[in-house]
Amino acid sequence: MKLCCHPELPPSAQIALTLRAVAGLTTAQIAHAYLLPEATVAQRITRAKARIRETGARFPPPTSPVDRLEPVLTVLYLMFNEGHTATTGPTIHDVELSGEAIRLARIVCAEQPEHGEAAGLLALMLLTDARRAARTTARGALIPLDEQDRTLWNRPAIHEAVSILERTLPGRPPSQYLVQASIAALHDEAPSTAETDWPQILILYKLLERVSGNPVVTLNRAVVEAMVHGPAAGLATIEQLSDNGLKAEMHRLIAVRAHLLERAGIRVGAIEAYRSAAQATASSPERDYLLARARRLGDYLVLK
Template identity: 50%
Template sequence: MRDGGAAGPDTPIESPHQSPGQSTVEAVFREERGRLLASLVRRFGDLDLAEEVTSEAVEAALVHWPAEGVPAKPGAWLLTTARRKAVDRLRRDQTYAARLAILQVEADRAGPAPPADADGDLADERLQMFFTCAHPALAAEDRTALTLRYLAGLTTPAVARAFLVPPATMAQRIVRAKKKIREARIPFRVPGADELPERLPGVLQVLYSVFTEGYAASSGPQLQRLDLAEEAIRLARILRRLLPAEREVAGLLALMLLIHARRDARTGPDGELVLLDDQDRGRWDRPMIEEGRGLVVCALTGGPPGPYGVQAAVAALHDEAADLASTDWPQVVALYDVLLALTPSPVVELNRAVAVAMRDGPEAGLALLDELVDEPRLRGHHPYPAARGDLLHRLGRLPEAASAYREAIDLAGTEPERAHLRSKLTEIEPPNPADKTGT
């Protein structure tokens, strides 16, 4: 923490020599931060104010709890303290006070706040924050940044690392997004039942974007960024609790769990990429797979399937198989047919072509890939030339395979992916010892 002052919004609550009270505050803060911010934002309509008084409340807890004991309801204690600090600040600032009156009128028009439960626990208003952070009026990159900042509780430098941009750039992006919320008067509320089907996919897409960056980093030295993947799963669990009847929320959580269950087997001892065919399936997280399979049933029961539920069903088929050869490839292809009908996409067509190659042979899969050769949305997408290289390699068309592998190497974003593709290329074109220097 900063010396001589309260913890700032981007100051992590940690210390190399934490007292028990500090450890408890950190644990409570990590769990309650999103709820605190959501409640304060709904009350005061200002993200900056909410952040500042939340940090001040945590600083107060660090002072009082070690001496007085941790309260029975620490989250409620933090909320009460933060509210008092916000009111004190507003009373001292006439501009803020006038603005608060306007915001209170708008909040009253939006409807009453969710009530506390019978035990007096905090009402969980994070659902409003999910929809505010993922509002369609915001730029797509800003939605993900705000979700990581205000729901996941990542500091601005941590969000910058997630996007692989300088902290100053991310700080400007977050300020821009908050200004947009303020100037466009984007409401902090849950969409009505008539709006929910249109707005929920945007929230799910933000969470899935966070997860996919963690599962397969877009660039950098590492294949996986487990902290991001696990944070996306945590947020998806929260959303599942808040919207238990939404089957696509169950589908997204199932998809994440079924993929993340393979995390330990996806890389070797030195961080190298290990493909599905070569993974030690004994290292897969079986309890996570079972949880995911149960959620797939929820996602596919009670109505037409959604895209995340269908993708989760594909992931479940992979996780259930003893090896790649025994995977139910006809069913995988059938599920991709359903997915194409729901969300036509060249990436889905690419995945379906690979599944067809496993079902009917490499020539059948290659024919489908060749149909996508002029698809602009696959330009720059390294899995496309990598898949072509693999099928051409299996067919013995080695010069063409080598060319495809070289294209994929140029496009791959992470070093483990490039190293794997270079090893495939070496199988076709072994290095010439005469080319080595220093001998």
């Protein structure tokens, strides 16, 4: 991965090429990770290959143990995300891909035990993957976080990740993976949704927004805003997002809007949004889940 993150390429091209050539993700999966059109990512990868040919088709080794480590961490992060929530196909998990990302993250941490973001990334992966057994039914249907059986969560993995954070966080400035891992730890250590420290999670999301500048972080914050200040506050955050360039057709944006409309009691609007989100996703489990939410609300309206 470090070799593929060629020094003659900009970071975005390093990551895209490595995801395609080494991690084996499809162009469509990479485009989803970047919130970009597939054609844009394909051009980026083509230009990266051409640039490497222009430089003599050589892959110079890193100059130090931390050289090119940042793009490699991004590659591992995106690999894990695709494995944890597959963007296409009949199942929500690609366990082989997420497991490989965790394995490689452990290798990085073993080689760089004092690297804060490497430790934060491993902790984040462990905390997220710890909930995998409770995310789906026996038939593969999605179960939302607030309905999951928390006794199925992998407690040894949670304890390991929390120990990593306790060793790594003190004295360090906030950084993307450490903040995300801190949010995941608050979720995983809470006995229930009602007992989750939502105000603290909201503070961390606002901090993460400043660190990352990622609109998906703002989308996640909208859900937490609703937990702390009510669904109207979450919907207002989503409208700000729409005004700031996050694609309106992005299925996750529409799905979050549907969830908040449901919480606000705007059931007809929620049904329409759930159906629109289902049409926009290429994941069969996500589509089935969104349509099931719409049907449930429709049945409620009929009974009422």
